[in-house]
Amino acid sequence: MTMIFGVPAAAFYGQLLLGLINGAFYALLSLGLAIIFGLLKIINFAHGAQYMLGAFAAWLLLNMLGINYWTALFLAPLIVGATGVLVERFLLRRIAHIDHIYGLLLTFGLALIIQGVFTNWFGVSGNRYAVPEALRGGMNLGFMFLPYYRAWVVVIALAVCFGVWFMIEKTKLGGYLRAGTENPALMQAFGINVPLLVTLTYGFGVALAAFAGVLAAPIYSVAPGMGANLLIVVFAVVVIGGMGSIMGAILTGLAMGIIEGLTKVYYPEASNTVIFLVMIFVLLFRPSGLFGKEA
Amino acid sequence: MTPAQTIKANLTELSRQRANRRKWVLYAALLLVALIAPFLAYPVFLMKILCFALFACAFNLLLGYAGLLSFGHAAFLATGGYYTGYVISQNSVTPEVGILIGTFAATVLGTFMGVLSIRRQGIYFAMITLALAQMVFFFYLQADFTGGEDGMHGIDRGHLFGLIDLSNNLSMYYFVLAVFLFGFLVIQRTIHSPFGQVLKAIRENEARATSLGYNTDAYKLVAFVLSAALAGLAGSTKTVVFQLASLTDAHWHMSGEVVLMTLVGGVGTLFGPLVGAAFVVTVEHQLSQSALGDWVNVILGLIFVICVLTFRAGIVGEIQKFMKSNFK
Numbered sequence: 103m104t105m106i107f108g109v110p111a112a113a114f115y116g117q118l119l120l121g122l123i124n125g126a127f128y129a130l131l132s133l134g135l136a137i138i139f140g141l142l143k144i145i146n147f148a149h150g151a152q153y154m155l156g157a158f159a160a161w162l163l164l165n166m167l168g169i170n171y172w173t174a175l176f177l178a179p180l181i182v183g184a185t186g187v188l189v190e191r192f193l194l195r196r197i198a199h200i201d202h203i204y205g206l207l208l209t210f211g212l213a214l215i216i217q218g219v220f221t222n223w224f225g226v227s228g229n230r231y232a233v234p235e236a237l238r239g240g241m242n243l244g245f246m247f248l249p250y251y252r253a254w255v256v257v258i259a260l261a262v263c264f265g266v267w268f269m270i271e272k273t274k275l276g277g278y279l280r281a282g283t284e285n286p287a288l289m290q291a292f293g294i295n296v297p298l299l300v301t302l303t304y305g306f307g308v309a310l311a312a313f314a315g316v317l318a319a320p321i322y323s324v325a326p327g328m329g330a331n332l333l334i335v336v337f338a339v340v341v342i343g344g345m346g347s348i349m350g351a352i353l354t355g356l357a358m359g360i361i362e363g364l365t366k367v368y369y370p371e372a373s374n375t376v377i378f379l380v381m382i383f384v385l386l387f388r389p390s391g392l393f394g395k396e397a
Numbered sequence: 398m399t400p401a402q403t404i405k406a407n408l409t410e411l412s413r414q415r416a417n418r419r420k421w422v423l424y425a426a427l428l429l430v431a432l433i434a435p436f437l438a439y440p441v442f443l444m445k446i447l448c449f450a451l452f453a454c455a456f457n458l459l460l461g462y463a464g465l466l467s468f469g470h471a472a473f474l475a476t477g478g479y480y481t482g483y484v485i486s487q488n489s490v491t492p493e494v495g496i497l498i499g500t501f502a503a504t505v506l507g508t509f510m511g512v513l514s515i516r517r518q519g520i521y522f523a524m525i526t527l528a529l530a531q532m533v534f535f536f537y538l539q540a541d542f543t544g545g546e547d548g549m550h551g552i553d554r555g556h557l558f559g560l561i562d563l564s565n566n567l568s569m570y571y572f573v574l575a576v577f578l579f580g581f582l583v584i585q586r587t588i589h590s591p592f593g594q595v596l597k598a599i600r601e602n603e604a605r606a607t608s609l610g611y612n613t614d615a616y617k618l619v620a621f622v623l624s625a626a627l628a629g630l631a632g633s634t635k636t637v638v639f640q641l642a643s644l645t646d647a648h649w650h651m652s653g654e655v656v657l658m659t660l661v662g663g664v665g666t667l668f669g670p671l672v673g674a675a676f677v678v679t680v681e682h683q684l685s686q687s688a689l690g691d692w693v694n695v696i697l698g699l700i701f702v703i704c705v706l707t708f709r710a711g712i713v714g715e716i717q718k719f720m721k722s723n724f725k
């Protein structure tokens with residue numbers, strides 16, 4: 103058997119792939135957090151719950167209405183994003199003018215509510231969501247077995263991440279978004295409907311979380327608590343990367359997933375904590391984060 | 398001074414004295430209530446309130462007076478609890494020694510977490526404390542001495558100073574009350590000291606405090622460590638009372654709960670955390686015995702949202718506002 107640094111090659115590549123998948127989720131979620139933070143200046147504590155909502159939306163669409171994975175991939179983010187629009191319009195907007203800490207507390211309360219309701223309705227244990235038929239099975243690459251679905255998750259997540267990056271950095275709409283991040287008052291004076299932009303931005307960030315949730319549904323079990331612990335890791339990723347740069351959020355997410363995967367191979371006891379350890383080192387030597395500009 | 402000025406000065410002095418006297422009457426009345434409470438209500442329930450009240454007061458020192466929102470205070474509560482439980486059951490030390498060691502452990506952890514987290518501000522500070530506390534959670538989950546998911550059970554309450562038997566709920570209650578009062582007085586003195594005034598200045602405008610020559614990082618660190626130590630004291634005492642230490646105390650959920658207690662009671666008020674802790678503990682207790690038992694988290698979440706939207710000053714804060722506008 104081929105060995106890589108004393109570990110069987112198959113296990114090595116297997117964990118690397120798993121790390122890449124986790125990294126793709128970290129990237130999608132921290133991207134959403136960064137976009138929301140840019141315009142609303144709040145940290146969306148409900149992000150994990152909204153990721154879970156995405157997975158549940160896909161599961162419910164399949165089991166209640168018979169709507170398949172591919173449709174759910176569009177429909178679930180749309181539905182959950184719409185709930186995000188309502189949350190911004192009717193709750194977050196009312197406290198937009200006060201200390202942004204309150205936005206964090208409000209979304210934390212929302213996360214407790216959403217998670218509690220789903221735990222009561224569906225129980226703590228997870229529900230299985232079958233891998234869509236077209237992506238079942240996998241292929242043998244010679245050095246490892248590659249399940250098609252996992253390859254699909256990595257590819258589509260990266261495509262969406264870079265699509266969002268392109269939209270924000272290179273299009274006119276993205277220009278509005280960046281301008282709004284810099285100076286909303288001035289932009290409003292130029293005749294752009296800033297409150298609408300804020301609402302849609304929050305909805306979009308939430309939809310990204312839900313999209314990640316749908317992607318995750320066939321890999322992990324669909325459970326009410328699936329987002330809570332993940333979110334804390336994503337927070338650490340955000341601290342490491344800094345929220346100043348979209349590309350920074352994406353790259354940090356991927357890198358942290360891979361580091362976590364490799365830790366699982368070489369020192370499994372630390373795999374839960376390695377990202378937090380990286381965060382500590384970044385705080386010690388580069389407190390504003392790898393890509394951060396602000397103090 | 399003109400006669401008019403003298404009269405005015407005398408009147409101000411008089412109303413200040415009157416306010417002061419009112420305050421002491423209030424303190425005395427509260428102390429009296431605390432002393433007779435165990436004869437009116439179940440002492441273990443009261444002890445739970447006092448432990449969480451001390452925890453919330455410690456948290457409020459940081460949020461209310463230094464403006465730092467920590468989402469990782471569960472780590473200190475749990476650390477105090479685990480180390481106290483460990484030394485009591487392994488080395489059979491007396492409870493007060495156990496509590497001192499637990500508090501010391503939380504202080505050490507607080508220094509470590511404080512040094513790291515005060516390097517960033519605002520929302521980042523909250524995220525860093527949350528992430529560090531999650532790391533502590535995983536450590537306790539995997540460490541051998543904590544009993545992992547099972548936690549530590551059957552920790553002996555023992556004899557205070559080797560003399561007073563704490564298995565008696567009444568003696569235990571008065572000991573917990575003494576611990577709480579100690580913590581409360583430390584916080585009260587800190588807030589009203591020059592140190593506390595500088596903290597408030599940092600909360601209001603950190604850049605200005607820096608430009609006035611204060612080393613704001615040092616002030617924030619001291620506040621953080623003090624807050625961690627008192628949270629650890631609360632956790633240690635709680636372990637002695639309930640004779641157990643578990644992962645529940647280390648979970649991020651607990652960090653959220655202490656935020657809620659402080660918010661409901663009134664951020665930045667002296668008595669707010671006490672009222673908030675009593676409120677939250679009572680609500681949880683009542684709900685767990687009713688048909689709504691499974692909905693505790695949902696209801697806590699609702700209270701969070703309602704508080705933030707309509708009731709930001711908290712119970713004590715709203716009362717103070719009402720008093721100020723109606724009885725000057």
